[in-house]
Amino acid sequence: MREIKQIKDQIEQNRQHLRRLVERHGMHDDKVLKQSMLLDELINKYTRLIEKY
Template sequence: MREPKQIRDQIEQNRHELSRLAEYHGMQDYKVLQQSMVLDELINEYNRFKYNKHFMNRQPIA
């Protein structure tokens, strides 16, 4: 699994690429939709990492 910093950096790079593609091709273009899915996967990966880290660090209530 990648480190959170690597994932955040990739998210930022892909976000810029998505913006560039959308500006050039329009929001309905296949390339834009494909890039959006790539970005979604990166965000999901980052969120899974954060959730698992939070879940593992929880202290028992009792």
């Protein structure tokens, strides 16, 4: 369960970072795309983890 909390925290931090990148660089910047992909990976990891419980 601790791992789930850690991933949720990481997701929230990465979501905030993505929002800041979009504000600074716009939706089509490579930095935004990379951050979005990282966030997707974390969300997928979280989903796989909670499916185990």
